[in-house]
Amino acid sequence: xxxxxxxxxxxxxxxxxxxxxxxxxxxxxxxxxxxxxxxxxxxxxxxxxxxxxxxxxxxxxxxxxxxxxxxxxxxxxxxxxxxxxxxxxxxxxxxxxxxxxxxxxxxxxxxxxxxxxxxxxxxxxxxxxxxxxxxxxxxxxxxxxxxxxxxxxxxxxxxxxxxxxxxxxxxxxxxxxxxxxxxxxxxxxxxxxxxxxxxxxxxxxxxxxxxxxxxxxxxxxxxxxxxxxxxxxxxxxxxxxxxxxxxxxxxxxxxxxxxxxxxxxxxxxxxxxxxxxxxxxxxxxxxxxxxxxxxxxxxxxxxxxxxxxxxxxxxxxxxxxxxxxxxxxxxxxxxxxxxxxxxxxxxxxxxxxxxxxxxxxxxxxxxxxxxxxxxxxxxxxxxxxxxx
Numbered sequence: 588x589x590x591x592x593x594x595x596x597x598x599x600x601x602x603x604x605x606x607x608x609x610x611x612x613x614x615x616x617x618x619x620x621x622x623x624x625x626x627x628x629x630x631x632x633x634x635x636x637x638x639x640x641x642x643x644x645x646x647x648x649x650x651x652x653x654x655x656x657x658x659x660x661x662x663x664x665x666x667x668x669x670x671x672x673x674x675x676x677x678x679x680x681x682x683x684x685x686x687x688x689x690x691x692x693x694x695x696x697x698x699x700x701x702x703x704x705x706x707x708x709x710x711x712x713x714x715x716x717x718x719x720x721x722x723x724x725x726x727x728x729x730x731x732x733x734x735x736x737x738x739x740x741x742x743x744x745x746x747x748x749x750x751x752x753x754x755x756x757x758x759x760x761x762x763x764x765x766x767x768x769x770x771x772x773x774x775x776x777x778x779x780x781x782x783x784x785x786x787x788x789x790x791x792x793x794x795x796x797x798x799x800x801x802x803x804x805x806x807x808x809x810x811x812x813x814x815x816x817x818x819x820x821x822x823x824x825x826x827x828x829x830x831x832x833x834x835x836x837x838x839x840x841x842x843x844x845x846x847x848x849x850x851x852x853x854x855x856x857x858x859x860x861x862x863x864x865x866x867x868x869x870x871x872x873x874x875x876x877x878x879x880x881x882x883x884x885x886x887x888x889x890x891x892x893x894x895x896x897x898x899x900x901x902x903x904x905x906x907x908x909x910x911x912x913x914x915x916x917x918x919x920x921x922x923x924x925x926x927x928x929x930x931x932x933x934x935x936x937x938x939x940x941x942x943x944x945x946x947x948x949x950x951x952x953x954x955x956x957x958x959x960x961x962x963x964x965x966x967x968x969x970x971x972x973x974x975x
Contacts, residue, residue: 595968597624598842598860604939605629606636611936621944623961627656682707686715709733710758730754730761731769738775744921744950746777752957795882798898799874803910805836808967809867812841812895813874813908814857814881816849817915819923819938823930829918829938830857830880832873833911834865837967838952839960840914840942841865845935854880855889862893869894876900876908918946 605618609629619626689701689712702709713729737750745753751766770776805811814832821827828849832842842861846853858873873895875881881899890897900907922941928934948961955963 595623596864596866598863600844600856600860601864601943602632603636604936604943606632608936608939609633621940621948623948626659630656682711682715686712690716708758727769730759730766731773733757733759734766734769735773735775738770741950742921742925742945743775744777748953749951749957752951752953756957795877795899796897797874797901797907798872798896799907801907801909803835808834808836808839808964809865809871811835811872811874812861812867813911814854815876815908815911815915816854816878816880817918819845819928819934821928821930821934827931827934828853829915830854831911831914831942832857832861833914834960834964835910837960837963838910838914838955839947839964843938843942845931845938847931849880851880851883851885854886858886858889858893867895871895872898874898874900874908876905877902914946918942 601622605622605624606629608618609615613621615626615629615633618624618629685705685707688705689698689707692701698712699709702712710729713725733754734750737753738745741749747763747767747770750770751761751763754761754766799811799813803811812832812834814830816828816830819827819829824847827845827847830844830846830853831840833839834841841864842857842859844853844857844860846856854875871894873890875898877899880886887897905912918938918941922937926937928937946960948959951957951959958966
């Protein structure tokens with residue numbers, strides 16, 4: 588019996604945007620951490636999709652990239668060796684000694700980094716270094732500091748339930764009610780989301796089959812997708828349009844497209860990006876509203892060629908497509924309504940960072956057991972498959 592590993596696929600738009608971010612100042616390491624792509628793969632994309640000329644006017648050969656990759660592997664090997672050596676003496680080092688080392692170097696390095704390297708829980712370090720203070724006041728001070736850090740890292744998007752989950756995951760013994768009280772005292776709160784409201788329309792719309800019928804349950808990824816379009820305003824180019832495709836099982840945005848015009852090509856490209864990334868089996872249900880882009884002959888033909896089954900919301904029923912509409916509301920509240928985009932390009936980069944860097948890979952979801960969409964997908968793709 589052999590083990591088959593499922594590799595990740597990335598569409599061309601994703602690759603080009605990563606390379607674009609690299610040329611605007613983001614490091615390969617940061618891009619790798621942010622978007623879940625190996626550094627080696629990003630280097631290949633840079634080599635393939637960008638000029639070889641460097642910012643200082645000099646040029647780099649493919650051999651230069653090979654040397655950099657070898658140096659990186661060498662450093663990783665050395666780091667692994669040091670970690671293994673430290674592991675043998677870890678139990679002989681006292682908590683007092685570890686706390687002293689962290690206190691000596693916390694001005695140079697982040698406390699979390701020091702704790703990770705020395706294999707000590709952050710909460711354990713704080714308890715050891717601040718034990719002379721009043722226990723409750725000390726704990727509240729530490730918790731409030733960490734709550735603010737998590738709140739800031741989420742760009743003010745997380746409320747008490749998600750922050751409480753992260754704290755418990757990090758080893759803090761704290762109740763949800765206590766987190767709520769500390770957040771209230773610190774005057775911090777999550778961005779409030781709008782509720783859905785049914786709307787009516789006088790436009791004549793031909794009803795079509797609703798295969799989904801508000802059954803959002805799934806057993807795995809790539810069974811049911813939902814899609815929709817939303818508006819994004821820019822100062823220079825006015826209204827631009829984002830078409831998104833979501834997998835109902837992982838809640839991941841598996842494909843999207845951003846354009847200055849709301850045409851059928853917009854939704855076809857979003858679906859193409861999703862299809863090339865996920866490579867779903869035949870029979871997947873794709874649910875949308877009755878917008879002209881989704882009911883067009885061209886889009887219908889494209890869906891049929893991909894062996895998908897089309898499903899449509901009833902007229903005037905946003906609840907039929909609530910999941911993707913909920914994502915667009917979240918996008919507006921957490922990102923779009925908080926900034927002003929100068930033009931189409933700046934909006935496109937911001938949307939890429941939000942969807943690929945934050946929503947898919949970092950934003951935990953209560954409905955997913957406080958996992959990220961990418962974690963859910965990885966847990967399924969990582970299951971070993973027996974080969975004959």
